[in-house]
Amino acid sequence: AQSVTQLGSHVSVSEGALVLLRCNYSSSVPPYLFWYVQYPNQGLQLLLKYTSAATLVKGINGFEAEFKKSETSFHLTKPSAHMSDAAEYFCAVTPKGNSGAGSYQLTFGKGTKLSVIP
Amino acid sequence: DAGVTQSPTHLIKTRGQQVTLRCSPKSGHDTVSWYQQALGQGPQFIFQYYEEEERQRGNFPDRFSGHQFPNYSSELNVNALLLGDSALYLCASSLGAGGGLGEQYFGPGTRLTVT
Numbered sequence: 001a002q003s004v005t006q007l008g009s010h011v012s013v014s015e016g017a018l019v020l021l022r023c024n025y026s027s028s029v030p031p032y033l034f035w036y037v038q039y040p041n042q043g044l045q046l047l048l049k050y051t052s053a054a055t056l057v058k059g060i061n062g063f064e065a066e067f068k069k070s071e072t073s074f075h076l077t078k079p080s081a082h083m084s085d086a087a088e089y090f091c092a093v094t095p096k097g098n099s100g101a102g103s104y105q106l107t108f109g110k111g112t113k114l115s116v117i118p
Numbered sequence: 119d120a121g122v123t124q125s126p127t128h129l130i131k132t133r134g135q136q137v138t139l140r141c142s143p144k145s146g147h148d149t150v151s152w153y154q155q156a157l158g159q160g161p162q163f164i165f166q167y168y169e170e171e172e173r174q175r176g177n178f179p180d181r182f183s184g185h186q187f188p189n190y191s192s193e194l195n196v197n198a199l200l201l202g203d204s205a206l207y208l209c210a211s212s213l214g215a216g217g218g219l220g221e222q223y224f225g226p227g228t229r230l231t232v233t
Contacts, residue, residue, distance in 0.1 A: 004160075036224075043122070043208055043224035044161070090160050105151065105174050106222065108160030 002027045004091050006109035014117045019063075019078040021112045023091030026072065031093040033074040034106065035065055038088045047089075050074060052096070061085070086116045120145060122211050122225035130231045131199050139194040139228045143211030149173075150192040151222060152184060155206040167192050168214040196230075204232045 007022040025031060032051050036044040048059025055067045065076045074091060090111045094104040123142045131137050143150050149168045153161035163176035167186035181197045190211075196203055206229050210222040 009158075041226070043226045044210075045224070046221050049221075092160075105163040105166060105176065106153075106161070107163070110158070110160050 002031055002093050002095060002107050004093050004107060004109035006089075006091050006112050008112055009110065010113045010115070012115040012117060013081045015083060016080050019076070019081045019085065019114065021076040021089050021091075021114065023065075023074045023076065023109060024072050025074065025091075025093050027093065027095065029096060030067075030069055031095050032104070033065075033067060034092040034094075035059065035063070035074075035076050036090045036092060036108075038090065038111075040087075044090065047076070081114075081116045083116050083118060086114055088113045122209055122223050124207075124209050124225040124228050126228060127226070128229045128231075130233060132233055133199055133201060135199050136195065136197045137199060137230060139196075139207050139209075139230070141192045141194070141209030141211075141225060143190050143192070143209075144223045147211035147213050147223070148190050149212045149214035150186060150190065151210045151212070152192070152194050153208040153210065154178075155208055155227070157205070161208055164194070173214075199232045201232050204230060206230075 003026045005024045034049045035047040038044050047063050048057045050067045058064045063078045088111045091109045092106040125140045151166040152164040155161040164178050165175040166173050170186045183195045186192045206227040208227045209225045212222045
């Protein structure tokens with residue numbers, strides 16, 4: 001079974017500082033990988049996804065993530081944090097080989113809450 | 119273009135009761151997935167509906183059941199509620215046909231509290 005581990009349930013950064021949120025996956029075959037953001041009292045919004053094309057994936061709001069097979073990691077980064085980035089971030093996986101767009105089920109990590117200090 | 123909508127927003131039920139949650143998918147989407155998000159946890163997959171049938175199911179008991187209607191909207195039913203069923207229930211819609219890895223769009227969720 002696939003699983004996702006997010007290191008650090010809570011990360012605090014200063015405004016303008018680098019954001020680094022860690023995600024490691026456990027799978028015998030590299031899966032598809034996703035990062036979602038959840039603002040208070042809202043649903044999840046997709047930031048970016050890795051589907052075995054380029055290993056460096058750029059997403060919305062200036063976020064990017066790099067897939068490293070040797071480290072089984074998919075860490076999320078942003079060069080300069082904004083106050084509006086304060087939210088909870090979830091890494092998720094789904095196995096390759098699912099047929100049909102949208103037919104996959106996501107396995108999520110426990111989330112990392114990002115606080116941005118002014 | 120309306121996104122994924124869910125109703126009700128909040129719900130309080132007593133142990134042993136039954137509850138029905140509703141979801142309307144994003145326009146053009148035909149697949150609905152349900153997730154349970156307990157406090158402080160990531161969402162957990164419950165099941166997925168496509169063409170009015172349950173296509174995939176996570177590790178949830180039979181007390182959790184669902185339905186998809188011809189207009190692609192969906193219901194999640196939970197019987198014999200337990201305190202542990204208290205959670206945010208998220209609905210996600212996507213396009214099931216065709217190739218590629220289409221995005222799942224999430225609704226704002228229904229907060230269920232069981233007392």
